[in-house]
Amino acid sequence: MTATVQVIRSQHHIRPDPTRLVVRPFIPGTVNFGGDAGRLDQIADRALELPAEKAHELLGRLLERYGRRFPQITAAWRRHFEMARQRSQRLQDVADQDRLLLIGAILTQTYAYEAAALTNPSMVPMGPVEDGIQPFVMSARAIGEGHISSIAFMSGSVNESAEITLDPRHDSVSNGERMSPDYSRAAFAAKLEELGLMTTTSGKILALVPERFTAEQLQDALGVAVDSDVDQLEAQDSVKRMHWLADSNYEIRFDSDLPLSEHVISPGAPAESRGIEDARFVRFTDDDGSIVYYATYTAYDGLRILPQLIETRDFNQFRMATMTGPAIHHKGMAIFPRKINGDYVALTRHDHERSFVLRSDSVRSWTNAELVFGPETEWDIVQTGNCGSPIETEAGWLVITHGVGAMRRYVLGAVLLDLDEPTKMLGRLRSPLIEAEGEETSGYVPDVVYSCGSMVHAGNVIVPFGYSDNGIKIAVASLDELLAAMD
Numbered sequence: 001m002t003a004t005v006q007v008i009r010s011q012h013h014i015r016p017d018p019t020r021l022v023v024r025p026f027i028p029g030t031v032n033f034g035g036d037a038g039r040l041d042q043i044a045d046r047a048l049e050l051p052a053e054k055a056h057e058l059l060g061r062l063l064e065r066y067g068r069r070f071p072q073i074t075a076a077w078r079r080h081f082e083m084a085r086q087r088s089q090r091l092q093d094v095a096d097q098d099r100l101l102l103i104g105a106i107l108t109q110t111y112a113y114e115a116a117a118l119t120n121p122s123m124v125p126m127g128p129v130e131d132g133i134q135p136f137v138m139s140a141r142a143i144g145e146g147h148i149s150s151i152a153f154m155s156g157s158v159n160e161s162a163e164i165t166l167d168p169r170h171d172s173v174s175n176g177e178r179m180s181p182d183y184s185r186a187a188f189a190a191k192l193e194e195l196g197l198m199t200t201t202s203g204k205i206l207a208l209v210p211e212r213f214t215a216e217q218l219q220d221a222l223g224v225a226v227d228s229d230v231d232q233l234e235a236q237d238s239v240k241r242m243h244w245l246a247d248s249n250y251e252i253r254f255d256s257d258l259p260l261s262e263h264v265i266s267p268g269a270p271a272e273s274r275g276i277e278d279a280r281f282v283r284f285t286d287d288d289g290s291i292v293y294y295a296t297y298t299a300y301d302g303l304r305i306l307p308q309l310i311e312t313r314d315f316n317q318f319r320m321a322t323m324t325g326p327a328i329h330h331k332g333m334a335i336f337p338r339k340i341n342g343d344y345v346a347l348t349r350h351d352h353e354r355s356f357v358l359r360s361d362s363v364r365s366w367t368n369a370e371l372v373f374g375p376e377t378e379w380d381i382v383q384t385g386n387c388g389s390p391i392e393t394e395a396g397w398l399v400i401t402h403g404v405g406a407m408r409r410y411v412l413g414a415v416l417l418d419l420d421e422p423t424k425m426l427g428r429l430r431s432p433l434i435e436a437e438g439e440e441t442s443g444y445v446p447d448v449v450y451s452c453g454s455m456v457h458a459g460n461v462i463v464p465f466g467y468s469d470n471g472i473k474i475a476v477a478s479l480d481e482l483l484a485a486m487d
Contacts, residue, residue, distance in 0.1 A: 005485045007434055007463075007477045010164045014154070014472040016142070018115035022150070022173045022264050023070055025080045026109040027087070044090040047103045052096075059102045066110075072174060077104030079178065086219070113150045113173075113264055114142035117444050119466030122281045122388055122453030124293060126315070132160035134457045137260060137315055138464055139279050139295070140472060141452075143444075149275035150175075151265040151297070153315065160458040162476045169261045176252040178268055180215035181319065183249060187364075191245060191324050201238040218246055244270050248299060248306060248322050256316045265310075265318065267299075274302040279310065280334045280452045282389035287339060294363065296323070296333040296346075307333060309364055325366040327358050334389040334453075335363065336397070336422070345422060347372070347399065349385035355401070357423050370423045373415055379405040379432055380413065387412055388453030391461075392419070395483050396426050400433070400454050400463060410448040411435040412465065416486055427486030434475055436467055443468025 028039035050058070066073050081104035085091040094100050120141040127135045135157045142152040156166040189206055192198040208221035222239050247269040254263050267276055279297040286292065295310040307328045312318045330352060336345040343359040346366065350356040354374030358366045375384050380403025390397035397417040404410055411432035418424035434449050441447045451465040456479055463475045 004431060005429075005433055005477050005482050007475050008162075010474045010476065012164060012166055012472075012474050014118060014140075014166075016114040016116065016118040016471065017169070018112045020112065020114055020169075020171065020173055021069070021110045022113050022175050022266055023073065023076045023108050024111045024175065024266055025083055025107060027080065027084050027107050040084060040088045041090050043106065044084070044088050044103065047106055048090065048094070048099070050102075052099075055102050056098050059098050059105070062102070062105050066105075069172075071172065074101060075177070077101045077108055080104045080107045083107075111144055111266070113144045113266060114140075114152060115144050116147065117141075117143040117466075117469040118152065118472055119143070119469045120278050120450050120452045121464035121466060121472050122279055122295070122451070123455050123462060123464045124281045124283045124453060125455055125457070126155070126283075129457075132458065133157050134159075134455075136455060136462075137281070139281055139452070141276075141278055141466070142264070143275075143469065147275070148267060148273075149277050150267065151276055151279050153260045153263045155260040158457050158460075158462055162458070162460040162462070164462070164474055164476075167259070167261065170259055173262050173264050174254060174258060175264050175266045175268075176254040176318075179251045179253065180246075181249060181251050181321075182212050182214050183218070183246065185209055185211050185213060187324065188245065191322055192241070194324060194326070195245075197241040197245070199234055199238045199241075201235045202242060205238065205242060215246060218242065245322065247271070248308065248320070250320050252318045252320070254316045256314070260315055263315065268320075269299070271301050271306045272299040274300045276300075276308075278331065278452050280332075280386075280388050281310075282335050282337050282453070284335065285338045294335050296335065298331045305329075305331065307331075321364055323364050323366065325360070327356075327366040327369045332385045333358075333366075334386045336390050337392060340420065340422065347386045347390065349383065353383040355385055372417065372423050373425050373428070375403070376428070377403070377430060379403050379409070379411050381405050382408070384413075387451040387465075390417065390422070391454065391456050393456065393479065393483070397422055398456070398461070398479075398482070400451060400461075402450055403432070407447065409436075410450055412449055412451060412463070414482060414486065416483065427483070429482075429485060430487050433477070433482070434463065434465060440467035440470075440473070443470030445469040 123138045126137045138154045140152045142150045158164050205221050248271040277298040279295040281295040299306040307323045333348040344363045346358040350369040356369040360366045382404035384403045387400040390399045399415050401413045412434040413429045416427035449465045454463040461477045
């Protein structure tokens with residue numbers, strides 16, 4: 001007889017809240033406003049033609065309407081204007097601050113980022129244990145209008161009795177200040193080649209920038225190349241492709257005084273225009289003992305996916321970087337919480353159906369994949385994969401898994417991998433650990449439970465899970481009982 005594991009659901013039930021709003025850019029031809037970049041110039045012309053008195057009056061009404069709801073609204077309007085200025089000659093010479101802010105407001109939208117769903121949570125310990133209490137950070141996939149996903153954050157703690165406390169969620173929400181980092185010319189060229197986007201013109205453009213270059217230096221090189229003796233259609237296409245990739249690498253900084261629940265990472269690049277999906281966070285301990293939090297996520301523009309990496313040390317400042325290599329072209333990558341035998345290691349569903357181990361000397365580049373496990377039961381007959389980063393235990397690496405069976409029903413399971421050789425599977429649950437029950441079977445995506453990251457504290461496995469894209473619950477199971485139940 002197959003052993004079973006007692007799973008206890010906590011009293012918490014986190015549902016999507018349509019009153020939680022964030023402001024986003026609303027610029028033609030970029031993230032979320034159609035595909036015709038020419039509309040930006042037309043909108044700019046109309047805004048510039050407004051008489052000064054009328055423009056001042058309109059700005060005042062907008063400040064009165066939105067200033068109290070969004071305390072940092074003028075900073076957002078200024079950012080969005082500067083984003084538009086980079087793309088429109090009409091806006092190059094705008095100096096009047098009122099006019100600048102008004103145009104920024106015209107190019108901004110409010111967005112109910114979790115109005116449709118709140119699901120697929122990932123939980124990591126944050127900070128030291130005090131009096132048996134472990135603080136944690138929990139991310140979630142928040143889905144709004146148009147099925148566009150953002151990353152929302154929550155915080156809380158768990159004690160030695162597995163009692164969970166969630167901190168209040170605040171109404172005021174920020175998507176932070178976005179900044180452009182510097183780029184590696186070699187890595188940039190490699191990613192263009194990998195995506196099939198490298199052209200003769202792209203090579204000429206990259207030859208004009210130093211080995212480490214900024215967004216401004218790239219923009220200058222793009223201008224020189226377009227003005228030179230090259231095929232103009234190819235040049236325009238190359239510029240668009242290079243902007244697409246450059247904009248996918250950026251940094252976000254939040255005010256450190258803001259609670260984590262006020263942090264939201266919204267799509268901020270053309271490659272993310274249809275969403276930021278399923279962030280899997282891990283608390284990574286480097287060889288020198290330093291702590292960094294990594295997360296993998298999938299950027300989606302409606303046509304293709306782009307595997308991305310988040311790096312943060314404090315959940316106030318984040319860096320988004322594009323990952324490279326033939327082993328990371330699919331969804332569902334999860335990084336192990338430390339190196340193994342000197343290598344970064346990750347799990348991924350490399351062929352869509354089975355789980356593979358990846359190894360690399362760089363956390364951003366992955367080139368090989370070794371099969372570990374695949375479908376074996378009726379409840380994972382379609383596919384199986386990880387539900388977040390492996391958790392280190394004395395017995396081995398505990399991996400919470402998902403399995404897809406008949407009627408596209410998702411359940412959670414678990415496997416155990418060897419600590420020194422993670423391609424060696426030591427144990428596996430033969431029955432689901434968590435499956436949708438009662439109200440959990442109904443929602444936008446029915447009969448599905450899914451998680452992007454769990455943690456262990458005081459001998460208990462804490463598994464946050466989304467159900468049917470309708471909300472989030474948290475389940476607790478005994479680690480010893482779970483390990484004993486494995487084949």
